[in-house]
Amino acid sequence: xxxxxxxxxxxxxxxxxxxxxxxxxxxxxxxxxxxxxxxxxxxxxxxxxxxxxxxxxxxxxxxxxxxxxxxxxxxxxxxxxxxxxxxxxxxxxxxxxxxxxxxxxxxxxxxxxxxxxxxxxxxxxxxxxxxxxxxxxxxxxxxxxxxxxxxxxxxxxxxxxxxxxxxxxxxxxxxxxxxxxxxxxxxxxxxxxxxxxxxxxxxxxxxxxxxxxxxxxxxxxxxxxxxxxxxxxxxxxxxxxxxxxxxxxxxxxxxxxxxxxxxxxxxxxxxxxxxxxxxxxxxxxxxxxxxxxxxxxxxxxxxxxxxxxxxxxxxxxxxxxxxxxxxxxxxxxxxxxxxxxxxxxxxxxxxxxxxxxxxxxxxxxxxxx
Numbered sequence: 001x002x003x004x005x006x007x008x009x010x011x012x013x014x015x016x017x018x019x020x021x022x023x024x025x026x027x028x029x030x031x032x033x034x035x036x037x038x039x040x041x042x043x044x045x046x047x048x049x050x051x052x053x054x055x056x057x058x059x060x061x062x063x064x065x066x067x068x069x070x071x072x073x074x075x076x077x078x079x080x081x082x083x084x085x086x087x088x089x090x091x092x093x094x095x096x097x098x099x100x101x102x103x104x105x106x107x108x109x110x111x112x113x114x115x116x117x118x119x120x121x122x123x124x125x126x127x128x129x130x131x132x133x134x135x136x137x138x139x140x141x142x143x144x145x146x147x148x149x150x151x152x153x154x155x156x157x158x159x160x161x162x163x164x165x166x167x168x169x170x171x172x173x174x175x176x177x178x179x180x181x182x183x184x185x186x187x188x189x190x191x192x193x194x195x196x197x198x199x200x201x202x203x204x205x206x207x208x209x210x211x212x213x214x215x216x217x218x219x220x221x222x223x224x225x226x227x228x229x230x231x232x233x234x235x236x237x238x239x240x241x242x243x244x245x246x247x248x249x250x251x252x253x254x255x256x257x258x259x260x261x262x263x264x265x266x267x268x269x270x271x272x273x274x275x276x277x278x279x280x281x282x283x284x285x286x287x288x289x290x291x292x293x294x295x296x297x298x299x300x301x302x303x304x305x306x307x308x309x310x311x312x313x314x315x316x317x318x319x320x321x322x323x324x325x326x327x328x329x330x331x332x333x334x335x336x337x338x339x340x341x342x343x344x345x346x347x348x349x350x351x352x353x354x355x356x357x358x359x360x361x362x363x364x365x366x367x368x369x
Contacts, residue, residue, distance in 0.1 A: 080321055088326035092273070097330060100269040104334045107265035112136045113258045118177035121247055127164050134346065135160040141343035145336055146302050150175060156347070169241050176244060184223065184252070185259015186290055191219030193287035200284035204291045204315040227252050263290060266335070273327035275319045288315035 112129075115136040119125050135157055143153035158171045166174075194201055194216025198209040205212070229235065231249025238244050247255055267286040274285075292311035299307040309328055316324055 080325065084322040085326055088320075088323045089329070092326065092330060096272045097334075100272045100331070101334050103265045103269040103272075104339075107262055107269070107335075108137055108141070108339060110258065110262050110265060111140050113261075114140075114178045114181055115174065117181060117247075117251075117255060117258060118174040121177045121251075122170060122173045122244060124164075124166060124170060127161070131160065131164065134350075137339075138343045138347050141339045142347070145340040145343075149297070150179075172242070173244050177247075180246075181255050181259050183259075184226075184256045185261075185263060186294060187219045188223055188256050188260055189263050189286060190290050190294075191216045191223060193283050193290070195220060197281060197284045197287060200281070200287045200315075201291060203317060204288060204311055223256070263293075266293075269334070270327070270331050273330050274316065275323040275327065278318055280316070280318075285316075288312065291315065 112133050115132050116125075116129075119127060119132065138160075139153040139156035140149075142156055143149035143151075146152045154171050154175055157174060158166075158168065161171065161174075194212045196216075198212035198216060201207070201212045202209055207215075227249055230246050230252050234248065235246040236243055237246060246252075263286065267282070267289050270289060271280075271282060271285055274280075289312070292308045292315065295311045296308035301307050309332075312328055313321070313324065
């Protein structure tokens with residue numbers, strides 16, 4: 001059982017040459033048979049079976065996370081006073097909301113560094129900054145809002161970057177490097193947080209503080225080992241066209257900083273929106289935020305809906321529920337809903353402009369009599 005040469009030839013025939021660019025048509029891209037043909041070499045049946053098994057396990061884990069989160073959310077929100085919730089929303093400081101919104105903007109601006117770093121790593125750093133900024137904002141926003149971020153981010157990236165001669169392999173390499181940046185940043189924050197305030201995570205994972213500290217120290221050891229590994233000599237992963245040279249030691253430190261900065265902006269933003277009393281250590285809040293983010297990421301739920309919120313409510317039980325829910329709702333508005341709306345409008349405007357441009361006839365030089 002393989003992807004046939006005929007299917008691959010079909011993909012090649014799907015290439016569209018137009019006066020502006022040489023790109024894949026988006027409708028062609030999202031057809032399953034053509035996606036498979038573009039991404040895969042002929043695979044033996046044993047590899048396909050193993051891949052299907054991993055997919056089923058991933059779906060089962062995601063389903064379990066979402067089910068548990070929905071049940072926990074129902075339990076936590078049951079009996080909440082609507083009047084007190086609305087009063088908590090009205091009591092939010094406009095200035096704090098404005099500052100939180102500015103920090104969210106800074107966080108999204110930092111996401112540009114994810115793509116810039118990845119493009120530099122794979123040797124495709126000639127793309128203009130405005131294109132990278134547009135692609136990073138729309139791909140991350142739409143991907144995280146719709147769920148299955150790896151696929152949806154990749155589709156948006158491919159749609160834009162194909163104008164600059166990047167192919168499916170390049171998009172896969174970008175996804176690998178940006179994913180590495182994400183995990184290095186999260187593991188660093190989580191490791192430092194668990195080593196410093198291990199009890200903060202106990203409210204979420206119900207493990208003893210000693211066990212959480214061990215996990216944190218282990219995570220830091222993994223990060224340190226990886227930095228040493230890439231510092232000694234160039235390291236290459238993948239084979240043939242799929243090869244990626246991992247960033248060296250100094251660049252890996254930059255990569256970690258990019259991932260940590262993203263989490264820092266978001267953590268400060270949410271700290272401004274949750275209740276001021278009782279006070280909570282910022283590092284402890286960051287640990288809970290990272291846990292909630294990772295649970296949401298693993299669930300593949302659109303916008304981490306329900307999963308992120310349940311984890312935050314469980315981890316921050318000391319706060320008044322109505323006040324906390326009001327803060328989380330505002331954070332969701334600032335971080336998910338508004339950016340998602342803007343990203344859709346931006347992509348829609350771009351597609352409309354492209355359609356209009358393609359519809360215009362090409363001026364031909366006049367013939368001299």
